[in-house]
Amino acid sequence: MNFGLTNDQKMLxxxxxxxxxxxxxxxxxxxxxxxxFPKESIKKLAELGLLGIFVPEKYGGSEFDYVSLAxxxxxxxxxxxxxxxxxxxxxxxxxxxxxxFGTEEQKQKYLPLICSGEKIGAIGITEPxxxxxxxxxxxxxxxxxxxxxxNGTKRFITNAGEAGIFVIFAxxxxxxxxxxxxxFIVERDTPGFSLGKxxxxxxxxxxxxxxxxxxxxxxxxxxLLGEEGQGFYICxxxxxxxxxxxxxxxxxxxxxxxxxxxKYSKERVAFGRPICKFEMIQNMLAEMATQIHAARMLVYxxxxxxxxxxxxxxxxxxxxxxxxxxxxxxxxxxxxQIFGGYGYSKDYTVxxxxxxxxxLELYEGTSEIQKVVIxxxxxx
Amino acid sequence: MDIIVCIKRxxxxxxxxxxxxxxxxxxxxxxxxxxxNESDSYALEEAVILKEKFGGTITVISxxxxxxxxxLRIALAKGADNAIRVKAEDFEHIDGYKTSQILKSVIExxxxxxxxxxxxxxxxxxxxxxxTLAELLNIPHASLVINIDTSENRADVNRELEEGLMGHxxxxxxxxxxxxxxxxEPRYASLIAIRRAAKKEIKVIGQEEINKDNLLLNTEIExxxxxxxxxxxxILTGSPAESASKLxxxxxxxxxx
Numbered sequence: 287m288n289f290g291l292t293n294d295q296k297m298l299x300x301x302x303x304x305x306x307x308x309x310x311x312x313x314x315x316x317x318x319x320x321x322x323f324p325k326e327s328i329k330k331l332a333e334l335g336l337l338g339i340f341v342p343e344k345y346g347g348s349e350f351d352y353v354s355l356a357x358x359x360x361x362x363x364x365x366x367x368x369x370x371x372x373x374x375x376x377x378x379x380x381x382x383x384x385x386x387f388g389t390e391e392q393k394q395k396y397l398p399l400i401c402s403g404e405k406i407g408a409i410g411i412t413e414p415x416x417x418x419x420x421x422x423x424x425x426x427x428x429x430x431x432x433x434x435x436x437n438g439t440k441r442f443i444t445n446a447g448e449a450g451i452f453v454i455f456a457x458x459x460x461x462x463x464x465x466x467x468x469x470f471i472v473e474r475d476t477p478g479f480s481l482g483k484x485x486x487x488x489x490x491x492x493x494x495x496x497x498x499x500x501x502x503x504x505x506x507x508x509x510l511l512g513e514e515g516q517g518f519y520i521c522x523x524x525x526x527x528x529x530x531x532x533x534x535x536x537x538x539x540x541x542x543x544x545x546x547x548x549k550y551s552k553e554r555v556a557f558g559r560p561i562c563k564f565e566m567i568q569n570m571l572a573e574m575a576t577q578i579h580a581a582r583m584l585v586y587x588x589x590x591x592x593x594x595x596x597x598x599x600x601x602x603x604x605x606x607x608x609x610x611x612x613x614x615x616x617x618x619x620x621x622x623q624i625f626g627g628y629g630y631s632k633d634y635t636v637x638x639x640x641x642x643x644x645x646l647e648l649y650e651g652t653s654e655i656q657k658v659v660i661x662x663x664x665x666x
Numbered sequence: 667m668d669i670i671v672c673i674k675r676x677x678x679x680x681x682x683x684x685x686x687x688x689x690x691x692x693x694x695x696x697x698x699x700x701x702x703n704e705s706d707s708y709a710l711e712e713a714v715i716l717k718e719k720f721g722g723t724i725t726v727i728s729x730x731x732x733x734x735x736x737x738l739r740i741a742l743a744k745g746a747d748n749a750i751r752v753k754a755e756d757f758e759h760i761d762g763y764k765t766s767q768i769l770k771s772v773i774e775x776x777x778x779x780x781x782x783x784x785x786x787x788x789x790x791x792x793x794x795x796x797x798t799l800a801e802l803l804n805i806p807h808a809s810l811v812i813n814i815d816t817s818e819n820r821a822d823v824n825r826e827l828e829e830g831l832m833g834h835x836x837x838x839x840x841x842x843x844x845x846x847x848x849x850x851e852p853r854y855a856s857l858i859a860i861r862r863a864a865k866k867e868i869k870v871i872g873q874e875e876i877n878k879d880n881l882l883l884n885t886e887i888e889x890x891x892x893x894x895x896x897x898x899x900x901i902l903t904g905s906p907a908e909s910a911s912k913l914x915x916x917x918x919x920x921x922x923x
Contacts, residue, residue: 294864297740298857300701305854335857348857553901633905 291357298350299357305334306365314366317492318638321484323448324369324492328403331369336362337376338401341385346398352527352589356534360582363538364545367642368492370538374531375444376400379650380407383453383524384471387512396451396471405450405474410440410498411521418655420455420521421464425500427456433504434458434470439482440498442649447484447494450474453524454498455517467517471509478503489641526600527592528650529607533585536610536646540578543621543639547571551624561624570620577613584609601663608656611646618643667722667816669713670773671746672783672795673706675730675737679788684892691887702737705784709845711852712814713782714745720816722779723747727772729765730754735868743855743863756873762790763884766798771876774803780821781842785810796844807842808835812849 291299310327317324331337339355341347355377363370381400384392399405416422425438436456446452452472459466472479482497512520548571551562561567584606591599618640622629629636647653677698685694702710713724725748726741728734738749752768754760760768773781781803783796793809800807812832813824816839825833826846855863902909917923 292864293736293739294861296736297743297855297860297864300736300740301743301855301860304701333856334854339857343858349861350857354857554903628903631905 291353294350295354295357298354299361301334302336302358302361303364305330306361310362310369311365314368315635315638317366317368319491319632321486321491323494324366324372325448327366327369328372328406331362331373332401332403335401336373337403338381338397339377341381341397341401345385345393346401347381348401352530352592353586356530356585356589359531359534360538360541360585363535364542365538366492367535367539367639368490370535371490371532372406372445372493374528374535375409376407378528378531379409379444379524380449380451380453382527383409383469383511383520386523387469387516387520388471389508391508392471392511400451406445406448408443408445408449408452409524410443410446410452410454410472412440412442414439414441418652420518421467423455423457423467425454425456426460427458427468427470427505429458429507432507434507434510436470436472436478436500436503436505438500440500441482442485442495443498444490444493444495444649446496446498447481449494452498453511454500455521458514458517462515464518465515467521468514469511469517469520470505471511472500472503472505473509476503476505487645489638489643489645522600525650526603529603529656530585530588530592532646532650533581533588533603533606533610536607536614536643537578537582537585539639539643539646540574540581540610540614540617543618543636543643544571544574544578546634546636546639547574547621547624550628567624570624574617574620577617581606581610581613598663601660604651604656604659604663607646607651608653608660611643611653611656614643614646615640667716667720667779668777669716669722669724670776670778670781671706671710671713671724671726671741672769672781672799673710673726673728673737673741674703674784674787674789675700675728675734676703676787676789686890686892690889690891692890700733700737702740703784703787703789705786705845705847707784707852708847708849709782709784709843710741710744710746711850712845713780714853715850716780716814716816717745725750725776725778727752727769729757729760729768738868739863739866740855740860742866742868743859744853745859749866749868751868751870752876753870753872757876757878757881759883759886761883761885762792762794763798764881765795766802767881768876769795769799770802772871773799779839780816781805781840783842783844785844785846793844796842800842803842805840805842806837807844808837809844810846811843812846814843814849 335348338347339350343349359374400407413423427434427436454470454472458468478501480499482499485495554561588602588606591602621636622640628634687694724746726746727750729752731754786793808823810825811823812826815822819839821837902912
């Protein structure tokens with residue numbers, strides 16, 4: 287057993303951490319208030335190769351492994367949760383399914399655009415009436431000659447407002463239930479596509495989260511991703527990878543909260559001594575550190591499973607995402623508690639971290655869905 | 667243009683609590699993170715900029731322990747072509763003068779047009795390795811360099827002096843410059859460059875190659891200490907408006923406004 291990082295993983299961690307601390311952290315409070323998508327930061331991240339971390343070099347990627355992806359998302363999220371999920375979605379929810387299920391032509395056409403940041407990637411699964419129940423989606427794609435005609439609305443789509451390439455799920459055959467769902471690569475400038483409402487979110491506010499509206503949108507048939515009816519499988523397979531990322535995002539947000547809490551508890555004086563001298567505070571700090579360490583181990587282990595070529599790691603990915611999201615909400619809550627009234631003020635980072643953490647229990651499968659995945663693997 | 671850059675791996679103490687170790691002559695380093703010395707990272711970037719302009723090679727050299735290889739690898743990822751680590755573990759009690767002698771014995775075997783070093787190390791703050799090395803190699807030097815304009819055999823450099831003064835020098839090459847922070851904007855290493863650098867070999871040199879009996883120390887640390895508190899510092903907490911209001915109260919109390 288080896289818990290150490292490789293030379294390239296160590297270097298990646300140190301460079302991404304430095305970049306995130308210097309370039310992303312100073313912007314995080316500002317974009318949280320304005321909700322402005324951090325275009326300049328994303329451009330810089332693209333130059334460093336962070337938008338296609340595991341994509342082969344021949345398609346414009348950096349050809350690192352999935353543990354490296356987790357490390358990078360953790361470090362970016364530690365500085366800015368919005369930027370963390372923008373990067374995670376671009377990598378795992380858009381580049382990954384194209385890399386895994388795309389034809390050679392699709393990979394050559396789309397992956398270099400996504401890795402270079404020329405086109406931001408997004409994915410459309412959730413709909414106004416279909417969240418955890420993916421198969422309840424109403425979007426349809428009907429074949430007409432050389433095209434599919436796409437109709438439907440997708441909701442709560444991260445990156446949507448700025449994205450150029452979308453992986454969209456739609457029914458090609460409703461009668462087959464979830465086996466009738468197909469995946470498509472949809473370009474932004476396709477006639478019939480329009481952007482809907484911009485979501486005014488509680489946290490991760492700079493993620494250009496919008497509605498996608500498709501009205502008789504003509505998708506060339508060569509943009510079908512995988513085979514007809516393979517959409518549900520592609521979706522679940524993709525979510526296994528992206529849950530590693532969201533776990534990593536949770537670890538990053540939690541670590542930021544712990545760092546803030548430790549620092550503040552040494553500075554803040556109450557009853558004549560720094561509050562870190564009180565056992566109640568120490569109790570919270572010790573719990574937070576242990577929770578973060580355990581979550582990080584789960585996340586790295588799930589990523590390692592993917593790197594090791596283990597075919598099914600749905601349970602490990604779900605455990606990592608469920609636990610890391612769960613502790614992130616708790617750790618950021620404890621950080622606010624340690625800050626007392628100041629923690630409730632927008633002048634302090636922990637207020638933002640607490641709001642950013644909540645989404646972790648909701649997106650890319652709620653915590654309840656993660657437990658369904660874990661239990662169903664146990665009961666097989 | 668072949669450039670040698672001398673770098674040092676130093677503890678990051680800017681935001682850390684510094685404590686003295688049991689010897690009383692060093693700081694506790696176990697809990698600190700380490701990185702390239704700040705002005706050395708500007709020196710490396712300046713070398714990469716010149717290489718991009720004129721071609722040639724960059725060799726980074728550091729006297730340090732095994733973990734220094736992590737810092738050297740990052741330098742390779744940022745544009746250096748070769749890296750040499752001199753094993754600090756072979757040369758106990760190293761001060762600035764001794765480091766200069768060790769570097770001289772390595773560098774005199776290399777070919778170079780320029781040598782860069784950071785102007786000051788953030789750990790011991792001696793500021794002497796670069797200039798002493800130039801003297802030992804018998805080449806001209808300029809310290810605190812903030813701008814370099816170089817041609818084949820000469821360099822026009824500006825030095826940053828106190829009180830906003832600048833000094834302008836015209837120096838023949840080969841020469842050594844100690845580089846001031848702010849001369850450029852150091853880049854981050856891209857992931858592809860990191861992956862390639864991770865596989866590169868780092869040359870390691872020890873006492874077999876450098877005769878340590880000839881190396882001299884000219885300083886010895888008697889004691890490191892944190893000065894006792896002489897005045898109380900009051901940190902004003904709260905929102906900017908609250909802090910400003912408290913500050914105004916204090917100014918009023920002291921009769922300043």
